[in-house]
Amino acid sequence: MGVTRAALPPVLAIDAGNSKTDVALIGPDGSVLATGQAGGFQPPRTGVAAAVDVLAEALASAGVPAGGSGPVAEHVSACLANADFPVEERRLADEIGRRGWGRATAVRNDTFALLRAGLPPGAGPRGVAVVCGAGINCVGMTPDGRTARFPAVGRISGDWGGGGGLAEEALWFAARAEDGRGAPTELARALPARLGHASMASLIEAMHLGDVPAGRRHELTPVLFEVAAAGDPVALSLVHRQADEVVAMAVVALGRLGLLDEEVPVVLGGGVLAARHPELDARIAAGLAARAPHARITVVTAPPVLGAGLLGLDALGAPAEAHGKLRAHFG
Numbered sequence: 001m002g003v004t005r006a007a008l009p010p011v012l013a014i015d016a017g018n019s020k021t022d023v024a025l026i027g028p029d030g031s032v033l034a035t036g037q038a039g040g041f042q043p044p045r046t047g048v049a050a051a052v053d054v055l056a057e058a059l060a061s062a063g064v065p066a067g068g069s070g071p072v073a074e075h076v077s078a079c080l081a082n083a084d085f086p087v088e089e090r091r092l093a094d095e096i097g098r099r100g101w102g103r104a105t106a107v108r109n110d111t112f113a114l115l116r117a118g119l120p121p122g123a124g125p126r127g128v129a130v131v132c133g134a135g136i137n138c139v140g141m142t143p144d145g146r147t148a149r150f151p152a153v154g155r156i157s158g159d160w161g162g163g164g165g166l167a168e169e170a171l172w173f174a175a176r177a178e179d180g181r182g183a184p185t186e187l188a189r190a191l192p193a194r195l196g197h198a199s200m201a202s203l204i205e206a207m208h209l210g211d212v213p214a215g216r217r218h219e220l221t222p223v224l225f226e227v228a229a230a231g232d233p234v235a236l237s238l239v240h241r242q243a244d245e246v247v248a249m250a251v252v253a254l255g256r257l258g259l260l261d262e263e264v265p266v267v268l269g270g271g272v273l274a275a276r277h278p279e280l281d282a283r284i285a286a287g288l289a290a291r292a293p294h295a296r297i298t299v300v301t302a303p304p305v306l307g308a309g310l311l312g313l314d315a316l317g318a319p320a321e322a323h324g325k326l327r328a329h330f331g
Helices: 048-061 086-099 111-118 162-179 187-194 200-208 214-229 233-256 278-291 305-315 320-330
Strands: 011-016 021-026 032-038 073-080 102-109 127-132 136-141 147-149 264-269 295-299
Touching: 011 048, 011 305, 021 048, 021 305, 032 048, 032 320, 048 086, 073 086, 073 111, 073 305, 086 102, 102 111, 102 305, 111 127, 111 136, 111 264, 111 305, 127 233, 136 233, 147 233, 162 187, 162 200, 162 214, 162 233, 187 200, 187 214, 214 233, 214 278, 233 264, 233 278, 278 295, 305 320
Parallel strands: 011 073, 073 102, 127 264, 264 295
Antiparallel strands: 011 021, 021 032, 127 136, 136 147
16 A cells, blocks of 8 residues: 655654564554565675665555655654664664655664563553564663663674574484484484475585575474474473573563562563464473563564554654554554
């Protein structure tokens, strides 16, 4: 659905992750006027300008002109993967601002969108969010403006897991199980079977030669959880470690903000956590109960662009009714 520019909508909400980008143009009453989608947002790989071009593609798919003929909204609320350091947020904000899509632009890491979407209606910005999708990250906020963050740029910043990391770990254990270096695991049969191979040796060769599209690796993470649910000790150990990482990040963030002794939401989201795997959920719940007993878990399954939109409405002082209508649209 296209829009005209006679009266600018208040908010252009953008949520850009490693695998896909969502945009929503939001009216003054919180109604969604247009939505669009494009591919993954990866400025470390493509550069800032090319990454922001993906945002323009998402706008175009929503029927929103994004070719420099004037702003499309009063305020751009962009929650972006790979905006992990203040300097990255500034560079991305500068490039988005240069495109002239809004009269004002705010750029945040995409985990802030998850946190905002998971807070109770009418609640202030007080809580912690952990996202576990392609990667893993955590942020926390308090009403006085304090934040807790992690660099979240991979193993060099101490990260472990996320969908991509879990797939890599599962492949490692499966390879060693098949050739005898490691403990037996059903992963050695199930992973290659999912990608149409008879053995890990065949799958390893195909991956090494580039015959397996990189995007298909995401299919391996659900296999890991299926094998774990059947009781495989190796797969289950990976699921437990992922749960422990989620708990560790949440507890550290709560501690930095002085919230361990207060009832506070811990918001979970991203593809891995939103899938509600019983073994993962139970381990996270037990870990938080032991280390942060006042934490109250909320799992967000709504699209993260909801959080970007709510942040945009916050910035413009929109009424509660507008927030409610936006929440209702995204379910």
